[in-house]
Amino acid sequence: MKLPFRLTIHRKLWGLLLFFLVIMAASVATTYLGSMRISRYLDSNEVETLRHTVALKNNLNEIEQSFNDAAAQREPALIVQAEQISHEFDDHIAAMIHGDPGNAARYEKIKKSFHEYFVAARSGARQLLGGEGFSSSVLLSAQKVNTILPSLREDVEKLISNKYVLFEGMLTLATGAAKSIVRREIIVTGFIALIGFALVFKTIDSILKPIDSLLNATEELGKGNLTIRTRVISNDEVGELARSFNDMADRLENERDKLEESRQKLTQLLQEREEMQREIVKNNEELKRANTLLQKADQAKSQFLASMSHELRTPLNAMINFTDQIIEDWEDLKNNDEWFLEAREMLVRVLGSSRHLLDLINELLDLAKIEAGKMTLDLEEADLAGIVRECVLSVSSLAKKKNLPLTADFTGENTPIKCDRRKVKQVVINLLSNAIKFTDQGEVRVAVAAAPGGYRISVSDTGIGIPEEYHARIWDRFQQVDSSDNRKHAGTGLGLNLVKELTEMHGGTVMLSSVPAGGTTFTVYFPAKAAGGETVKAG
Amino acid sequence: MKRMFPLLVIAALLGFVRPAFAEMVVIVNKDNPLATISKAEIEMIYLGKKKQFQNGSPAIPVDLPAESHLRREFFTNVLDKSEESYRLYWVRMIFSGKGQPPLTLSAENEAVKFVSQNKAGIAFVDSDGILPGVKVVTISGMK
Numbered sequence: 001m002k003l004p005f006r007l008t009i010h011r012k013l014w015g016l017l018l019f020f021l022v023i024m025a026a027s028v029a030t031t032y033l034g035s036m037r038i039s040r041y042l043d044s045n046e047v048e049t050l051r052h053t054v055a056l057k058n059n060l061n062e063i064e065q066s067f068n069d070a071a072a073q074r075e076p077a078l079i080v081q082a083e084q085i086s087h088e089f090d091d092h093i094a095a096m097i098h099g100d101p102g103n104a105a106r107y108e109k110i111k112k113s114f115h116e117y118f119v120a121a122r123s124g125a126r127q128l129l130g131g132e133g134f135s136s137s138v139l140l141s142a143q144k145v146n147t148i149l150p151s152l153r154e155d156v157e158k159l160i161s162n163k164y165v166l167f168e169g170m171l172t173l174a175t176g177a178a179k180s181i182v183r184r185e186i187i188v189t190g191f192i193a194l195i196g197f198a199l200v201f202k203t204i205d206s207i208l209k210p211i212d213s214l215l216n217a218t219e220e221l222g223k224g225n226l227t228i229r230t231r232v233i234s235n236d237e238v239g240e241l242a243r244s245f246n247d248m249a250d251r252l253e254n255e256r257d258k259l260e261e262s263r264q265k266l267t268q269l270l271q272e273r274e275e276m277q278r279e280i281v282k283n284n285e286e287l288k289r290a291n292t293l294l295q296k297a298d299q300a301k302s303q304f305l306a307s308m309s310h311e312l313r314t315p316l317n318a319m320i321n322f323t324d325q326i327i328e329d330w331e332d333l334k335n336n337d338e339w340f341l342e343a344r345e346m347l348v349r350v351l352g353s354s355r356h357l358l359d360l361i362n363e364l365l366d367l368a369k370i371e372a373g374k375m376t377l378d379l380e381e382a383d384l385a386g387i388v389r390e391c392v393l394s395v396s397s398l399a400k401k402k403n404l405p406l407t408a409d410f411t412g413e414n415t416p417i418k419c420d421r422r423k424v425k426q427v428v429i430n431l432l433s434n435a436i437k438f439t440d441q442g443e444v445r446v447a448v449a450a451a452p453g454g455y456r457i458s459v460s461d462t463g464i465g466i467p468e469e470y471h472a473r474i475w476d477r478f479q480q481v482d483s484s485d486n487r488k489h490a491g492t493g494l495g496l497n498l499v500k501e502l503t504e505m506h507g508g509t510v511m512l513s514s515v516p517a518g519g520t521t522f523t524v525y526f527p528a529k530a531a532g533g534e535t536v537k538a539g
Numbered sequence: 540m541k542r543m544f545p546l547l548v549i550a551a552l553l554g555f556v557r558p559a560f561a562e563m564v565v566i567v568n569k570d571n572p573l574a575t576i577s578k579a580e581i582e583m584i585y586l587g588k589k590k591q592f593q594n595g596s597p598a599i600p601v602d603l604p605a606e607s608h609l610r611r612e613f614f615t616n617v618l619d620k621s622e623e624s625y626r627l628y629w630v631r632m633i634f635s636g637k638g639q640p641p642l643t644l645s646a647e648n649e650a651v652k653f654v655s656q657n658k659a660g661i662a663f664v665d666s667d668g669i670l671p672g673v674k675v676v677t678i679s680g681m682k
Contacts, residue, residue, distance in 0.1 A: 071630040071634070117636075124633055134602065138640075139640070142638070146638060149636030153636075
């Protein structure tokens with residue numbers, strides 16, 4: 001249904017009101033017209049005459065009663081009352097003659113006989129007032145009443161029944177009219193009530209439905225459901241409200257989405273930042289560790305340099321002092337045999353110091369080579385037992401000096417292996433000289449035995465031993481068990497490191513088992529075929 | 540006459556019981572063949588409900604003035620009605636046009652005279668004032 005104007009709630013309600021006003025006005029008008037029709041029937045002359053006729057009958061009854069009471073109670077006032085009623089009777093007759101001139105003669109006759117009756121009855125009543133009995137004149141009046149009254153009554157009754165028939169006709173017409181009016185009213189009213197009900201229902205529904213929908217949507221929105229929209233949108237004030245509600249919900253949802261988006265971005269940023277922080281912390285720790293390592297290395301290097309300079313200076317000083325002494329005492333040496341022998345002793349020491357210096361420098365050079373990655377293995381078929389024998393020979397003088405027995409055991413098959421002869425020798429000599437250096441009494445023993453895939457050389461002593469906590473560090477460069485021991489046990493601090501590096505270059509391993517004051521055993525394993533082929537680069 | 544015997548006895552007895560008072564009697568014309576009349580019939584005639592005697596001859600009742608002592612006796616013993624209700628009854632009948640009451644005569648002798656001269660007459664009088672033209676009828680149903 002398209003309307004040229006907007007059907008707002010105001011208009012709907014005013015429209016309903018107008019509808020009912022018009023209907024009520026129409027109803028009142030038709031009812032009025034119907035009642036007019038009915039009253040036209042009921043106000044006709046016949047009905048009027050009937051009314052007068054009935055009044056005549058009533059008047060007759062009243063007059064009779066008045067006379068009766070007047071005589072019975074001997075009350076003259078009641079006769080006056082009867083006279084008054086007789087005037088009413090006359091008036092009614094006059095009205096009847098006027099309203100129904102066609103029957104005037106009939107009414108006139110009734111009027112005449114009424115007068116005769118009234119005069120007779122009145123004289124009778126008057127006589128009876130006196131208290132005498134029923135005198136002859138009373139009897140005369142009674143006789144007259146007796147003759148006139150019944151016929152008068154009969155005339156009036158006849159008139160009534162005549163008029164009543166007519167009246168009944170009118171009444172039937174009026175009743176019919178009333179019935180048809182009522183029927184029409186019922187049908188029309190029912191129809192209008194139906195239409196009115198439908199209109200009211202439709203109007204209420206059209207007003208309330210959007211409001212309900214909007215209310216539900218508002219509650220949902222209040223609970224946080226931002227996707228809710230009101231669907232029923234009427235073309236009225238509530239419709240505007242609903243539209244602005246939907247707009248508001250749109251904006252809210254938009255804002256929420258934006259917020260959600262920025263929240264996610266923020267969360268992501270935060271996570272990234274946390275990750276970065278973790279990385280920084282990790283890096284820092286690594287840096288710190290590296291720094292610590294560097295510091296340690298630096299410290300070891302400084303210490304090494306210090307000890308190295310000392311180690312270098314000591315033989316050099318010895319050499320310089322002894323040679324200086326010899327040169328200074330040169331002239332005397334020629335004449336004094338004792339001094340000459342002493343000078344020779346000094347020269348032997350100078351030679352010893354020079355060798356020590358050479359060893360030192362050799363070890364340094366070897367390590368430097370390994371450091372620089374320039375150390376190469378010079379592989380050849382070699383008899384391990386033979387190498388060990390040579391080593392024992394070369395250190396036997398050291399053992400002899402300290403009065404230490406040095407024994408060597410060889411068990412199992414002795415098969416030549418591929419190795420760098422000079423370097424294996426260096427390893428074994430290093431271990432042996434170490435063992436002799438740190439042992440004052442007891443013995444030093446070296447054993448060579450076949451092991452799965454290679455040979456095992458173990459060097460045992462009965463020396464001071466190495467505390468557990470130094471076992472790991474002892475392999476590091478520039479490390480010694482105790483700095484204070486440096487003085488007692490002179491050494492480069494490079495020996496064990498060199499041992500480890502050289503063994504590992506061959507694809508072998510070095511193991512240590514030791515308890516303080518319980519002696520030390522170093523076990524070196526060499527594979528039968530050095531790993532890495534002909535040459536192996538260290539590092 | 541045999542049938543009348545008990546009534547005569549009753550009448551004699553009544554005379555015997557009340558010898559000091561003059562006796563109220565109902566009289567009719569001497570030519571009226573009526574010898575006895577019932578109380579109910581008298582009542583019907585005086586209330587205008589019957590206008591004939593039982594034998595079919597017309598009946599014209601007459602009344603006495605209110606001051607007559609006989610009248611009270613007649614009303615009390617025969618009509619079983621008070622004088623006032625009798626009057627009201629007749630007033631109603633008059634004004635509704637349904638009849639005429641019995642004529643009220645001025646004195647007892649007038650009543651006797653009326654009955655003696657009128658063949659249809661009936662009246663109640665003192666037994667002392669009875670004249671040759673009338674006859675007393677016995678009332679059946681009297682106590």
